[in-house]
Amino acid sequence: MIHVKDVTKDFGDGNVLNDINLTFNDHEITVIMGPSGSGKSTLLRCLNYLEVPTNGTITVQDTVLKEDPKVLESVRKKVAMVFQSFYLFNHLTALKNCTLAPRRVLKLSDTDALNRAEDSLSEVGMAAFKNRKPSHLSGGQKQRVAIARSLAMHPDVLLFDEPTSALDPENVGEVLQTMTSLAKKKMTMIIVTHEMQFAKRIADRVIFMDQGSVIEDRPAKDFFAAPASKKAQAFLAHLG
Amino acid sequence: MTFLGRLWTLFVSGYPLLLEGLQTTLLLAVIGTIAGLFIALLLITVQSFHVMPGEPFVTRASKRLSARLSKIYVAFFRGTPMLVQAMVFYYGLNQMGVRIGFFAAGLIVVSLNTAAYLTEVLKAGLNSLDVGQTEASLSLGMSHFQTYVRVLLPQALKNMVPAIGNELIVNIKDTAVLSVIGVGELFYMGRAIASTTYRYTEAFILVSLVYLVTVLIAVEVLKRVAALFGKEAPRLTSQSEGLV
Numbered sequence: 365m366i367h368v369k370d371v372t373k374d375f376g377d378g379n380v381l382n383d384i385n386l387t388f389n390d391h392e393i394t395v396i397m398g399p400s401g402s403g404k405s406t407l408l409r410c411l412n413y414l415e416v417p418t419n420g421t422i423t424v425q426d427t428v429l430k431e432d433p434k435v436l437e438s439v440r441k442k443v444a445m446v447f448q449s450f451y452l453f454n455h456l457t458a459l460k461n462c463t464l465a466p467r468r469v470l471k472l473s474d475t476d477a478l479n480r481a482e483d484s485l486s487e488v489g490m491a492a493f494k495n496r497k498p499s500h501l502s503g504g505q506k507q508r509v510a511i512a513r514s515l516a517m518h519p520d521v522l523l524f525d526e527p528t529s530a531l532d533p534e535n536v537g538e539v540l541q542t543m544t545s546l547a548k549k550k551m552t553m554i555i556v557t558h559e560m561q562f563a564k565r566i567a568d569r570v571i572f573m574d575q576g577s578v579i580e581d582r583p584a585k586d587f588f589a590a591p592a593s594k595k596a597q598a599f600l601a602h603l604g
Numbered sequence: 605m606t607f608l609g610r611l612w613t614l615f616v617s618g619y620p621l622l623l624e625g626l627q628t629t630l631l632l633a634v635i636g637t638i639a640g641l642f643i644a645l646l647l648i649t650v651q652s653f654h655v656m657p658g659e660p661f662v663t664r665a666s667k668r669l670s671a672r673l674s675k676i677y678v679a680f681f682r683g684t685p686m687l688v689q690a691m692v693f694y695y696g697l698n699q700m701g702v703r704i705g706f707f708a709a710g711l712i713v714v715s716l717n718t719a720a721y722l723t724e725v726l727k728a729g730l731n732s733l734d735v736g737q738t739e740a741s742l743s744l745g746m747s748h749f750q751t752y753v754r755v756l757l758p759q760a761l762k763n764m765v766p767a768i769g770n771e772l773i774v775n776i777k778d779t780a781v782l783s784v785i786g787v788g789e790l791f792y793m794g795r796a797i798a799s800t801t802y803r804y805t806e807a808f809i810l811v812s813l814v815y816l817v818t819v820l821i822a823v824e825v826l827k828r829v830a831a832l833f834g835k836e837a838p839r840l841t842s843q844s845e846g847l848v
Contacts, residue, residue: 430658432658432659435658437747442745444744445739449736451740453741464746468754469745469750
């Protein structure tokens, strides 16, 4: 469970997040949508404190986040993040990308870490590529390895920050398919995406943001059937 | 006798000295570069400590202080000539009653100097990495230090292989200044040959040729080493490519 209470975020000149109050439940798949600049990525990055809110508190399973390395490390190992630009560790093979944190953070033995990493890579269909370096993988493959890297931590929550936005169109499908199969296992997922059809298919809940505020927060079915706000209507119409 | 003939005679009579000098030069350059790299790793590491508001005051203060000292060190060694450092170091130590040999003094000065330059090279290498590498690592629960050691440093080091090679080549040549504190390296031997034979021009041309051949061989060796890391080695000539 993640609680967001009275969270605001200022970046020097502008107000990026505006008094956000939300609760993310376990085993719920939430999609955050909204025009670019609406603050959805910033909100997601506040959830694991990659972005520190200007005001307000984030609580992850009863732990209140603060800028203390011990607190953040203990929370981040349970809240994994998948980035728009993958950010695989370029000097390591796909397999070692997946064993690094389980070994160093969870202190697993080499064998246990290896088993986990191989399971995770199989889960995203990348087992055959385990010895490749990121520079020898396509965008879609990199993102699947990045998902495997997160899964190897056996996290409670998976955060996705526009996971398909940096991909060539022909690579989007494989990543969405991987995420769909994770969704079927009822993992807790919070996803920032512009992929409407995908969102319709897997989301339990949709949060629609605009100019740093949450405009709508409703069950996905209701949202897609009839968005309440003009902004959301226009946005959906535009995405088609 | 022709000029080339004189050069040859000088080489034949002087080559034991030249060889000895070359050996010292190479020892200074190679050991100095390697030692410098290790010191640089230490210097850049304390500069890279991440200070978090949630940490105890003593931790934060000592991190800031060590970073500051490291920066002062680099500024000092980059801001003064190695020749002058050698003088200060050698005479300073002896005045304090610390007896230290020419070679040891020279080696320490080269190492300390190389460390300052390589610290800057490493800093540039670290800064050139995408901030996403850090974010991805932190998001997995890795500490800032683990991120630095396991993710950032290996990538920066790999990228700086050519720059380390470059520093080695610079050191082969720049150790010549250590002749002022009596280190018997190649240039020192050249001066010895010149002053005993009074063939100044020939002696220094001979020394130049030994430097040139040594550097050319070093460039070839570094090219192969860099290839192991998939990097382009330093070159002696710069290639200008016109805009198409």
